[in-house]
Amino acid sequence: xxxxxxxxxxxxxxxxxxxxxxxxxxxxxxxxxxxxxxxxxxxxxxxxxxxxxxxxxxxxxxxxxxxxxxxxxxxxxxxxxxxxxxxxxxxxxxxxxxxxxxxxxxxxxxxxxxxxxxxxxxxxxxx
Amino acid sequence: xxxxxxxxxxxxxxxxxxxxxxxxxxxxxxxxxxxxxxxxxxxxxxxxxxxxxxxxxxxxxxxxxxxxxxxxxxxxxxxxxxxxxxxxxxxxxxxxxxxxxxxxxxxxxxxxxxxxxxxxxxxxxxxxxxxxxxxxxxxxxxxxxxxxxxxxxxxxxxxxxxxxxxxxxxxxxxxxxxxxxxxxxxxxxxxxxxxxxxxxxxxxxxxxxxxxxxxxxxxxxxxxxxxxxxxxxxxxxxxxxxxxxxxxxxxxxxxxxxxxxxxxxxxxxxxxxxxxxxxxxxxxxxxxxxxxxxxxxxxxxxxxxxxxxxxxxxxxxxxxxxxxxxxxxxxxxxxxxxxxxxxxxxxxxxxxxxxxxxxxxxxxxxxxxxxxxxxxxxxxxxxxxxxxxxx
Numbered sequence: 001x002x003x004x005x006x007x008x009x010x011x012x013x014x015x016x017x018x019x020x021x022x023x024x025x026x027x028x029x030x031x032x033x034x035x036x037x038x039x040x041x042x043x044x045x046x047x048x049x050x051x052x053x054x055x056x057x058x059x060x061x062x063x064x065x066x067x068x069x070x071x072x073x074x075x076x077x078x079x080x081x082x083x084x085x086x087x088x089x090x091x092x093x094x095x096x097x098x099x100x101x102x103x104x105x106x107x108x109x110x111x112x113x114x115x116x117x118x119x120x121x122x123x124x125x126x127x
Numbered sequence: 128x129x130x131x132x133x134x135x136x137x138x139x140x141x142x143x144x145x146x147x148x149x150x151x152x153x154x155x156x157x158x159x160x161x162x163x164x165x166x167x168x169x170x171x172x173x174x175x176x177x178x179x180x181x182x183x184x185x186x187x188x189x190x191x192x193x194x195x196x197x198x199x200x201x202x203x204x205x206x207x208x209x210x211x212x213x214x215x216x217x218x219x220x221x222x223x224x225x226x227x228x229x230x231x232x233x234x235x236x237x238x239x240x241x242x243x244x245x246x247x248x249x250x251x252x253x254x255x256x257x258x259x260x261x262x263x264x265x266x267x268x269x270x271x272x273x274x275x276x277x278x279x280x281x282x283x284x285x286x287x288x289x290x291x292x293x294x295x296x297x298x299x300x301x302x303x304x305x306x307x308x309x310x311x312x313x314x315x316x317x318x319x320x321x322x323x324x325x326x327x328x329x330x331x332x333x334x335x336x337x338x339x340x341x342x343x344x345x346x347x348x349x350x351x352x353x354x355x356x357x358x359x360x361x362x363x364x365x366x367x368x369x370x371x372x373x374x375x376x377x378x379x380x381x382x383x384x385x386x387x388x389x390x391x392x393x394x395x396x397x398x399x400x401x402x403x404x405x406x407x408x409x410x411x412x413x414x415x416x417x418x419x420x421x422x423x424x425x426x427x428x429x430x431x432x433x434x435x436x437x438x439x440x441x442x443x444x445x446x447x448x449x450x451x452x453x454x455x456x457x458x459x460x461x462x463x464x465x466x467x468x469x470x471x472x473x474x475x476x477x478x479x480x481x482x483x484x485x486x487x488x489x490x491x492x493x494x495x496x497x498x499x500x501x502x503x504x505x506x507x508x509x510x511x512x513x514x515x516x517x518x
Contacts, residue, residue, distance in 0.1 A: 003320060021235070022235065022236070023232040023235065024227060024231040024232060024234065025227075025235065025238070025239035025245070025249060025285055026236065027236060027294050027295075029294070029295065029298040029299075033314055035318045048294075048295045049235060049236050049237070050236060050291040050295055072314050072318045073317075074313055074314065076332075078294045078336075078340060080287065080347075081285070085222060085224075086227075087227060087228070087231055087232075109196075110196050111196040114337050115336045115337060115340065117313075117332050119313050120317055121317040
């Protein structure tokens with residue numbers, strides 16, 4: 001088991017928000033969840049980049065309760081045209097007051113044939 | 128160059144063949160009475176712009192096409208084509224979409240759907256290929272650069288709202304409980320920092336999801352197979368007689384233009400019918416001759432082809448048509464320097480008639496022939512066979 005990277009949240013910088021960006025003009029679906037220190041999963045957002053809803057959302061738990069939680073995400077990218085020779089790109093960031101939090105930037109990308117899943121997690125630290 | 132598909136006894140079901148020389152044309156090319164020579168000049172004209180024009184023009188059929196996933200990989204791929212002494216390495220086959228490679232990470236699906244310029248750039252590909260000469264007398268190395276652009280397509284899957292909605296639906300509510308289970312396990316694995324389990328679950332998830340998407344893709348294929356579109360291609364080529372980069376000389380260029388009309392707004396035809404047309408011009412190409420003193424001659428070739436497929440009757444609009452008319456033809460004109468010009472044509476007319484009571488099975492009848500060619504390959508033919516499926 002590897003240690004999770006940490007995202008530093010500032011106590012006085014406002015409610016943390018998550019932004020999911022899917023590039024390479026591919027279809028993307030995301031599922032973001034929080035695992036509390038007592039091991040309970042709390043869904044945060046499920047959506048895709050095809051609808052007209054912005055792919056940005058605040059974390060649902062109060063800031064004071066986020067310390068020690070694990071933020072986890074699974075993003076599924078689907079190439080409308082199957083076959084090799086295409087690319088995918090996914091970026092997820094955690095922001096407070098419009099600024100990306102320390103350690104709060106994640107990206108993944110590469111070749112895609114059909115569909116690709118990118119998944120990650122980070123421990124939230126309150127300072 | 129013509130792409131001929133010789134179809135004979137290998138076709139599914141019973142096949143009957145009758146080949147007849149056309150009046151005024153040489154005999155001997157096809158003897159249908161000889162079972163070892165059941166080669167009919169029934170053809171399928173190549174009516175599309177090749178996906179990778181550079182590979183196509185050099186006849187490269189390598190499965191090992193480099194499709195770089197980063198600008199660095201592109202540079203590495205290009206460098207593979209030249210050795211440290213500046214000699215071209217044969218067997219290079221590279222294909223990429225430069226706009227998506229360099230800028231695609233910042234392009235969203237919405238931006239693509241809303242911008243014609245983005246669609247144009249995203250559907251413009253560049254290919255590069257090298258190959259050895261085509262015969263023993265031709266020891267040179269050829270280099271081709273290819274460009275392909277689709278300026279307009281109603282069958283663009285990135286803009287198929289039905290397909291995108293279907294992906295979203297199957298991801299929100301997968302029909303297979305295994306997808307939900309693997310996803311939940313994946314959340315546990317990533318939250319625990321278990322890299323091995325994460326990779327294993329991601330690998331498990333991919334085929335499960337592709338199975339979810341299979342109906343979406345199949346419906347999209349049915350919706351889009353005949354949608355109207357335009358595609359253009361070009362492939363300049365160079366020849367180096369000694370294989371070195373600094374001895375590269377111009378060796379002509381190929382150009383393609385192809386259009387499809389799918390009766391997109393016409394009920395009764397929009398799901399069953401299509402007209403395809405294509406023009407190809409090859410300029411300044413060195414082609415082998417039979418003359419010892421002059422083994423190669425420069426040739427310009429123009430070919431024009433068209434195909435019409437009309438699904439003319441279907442009692443149930445949700446079922447394939449019961450009667451389909453097909454007409455196909457192409458004309459080729461070759462202008463050889465210091466030799467006579469040569470023109471030839473091929474035409475065929477066919478019908479697919481659904482066999483009543485047998486699902487998706489058709490009797491296919493084709494009548495056609497070719498003429499004008501100076502190389503004794505003119506012949507007429509009648510072909511009848513049974514086939515399963517329409518595509």
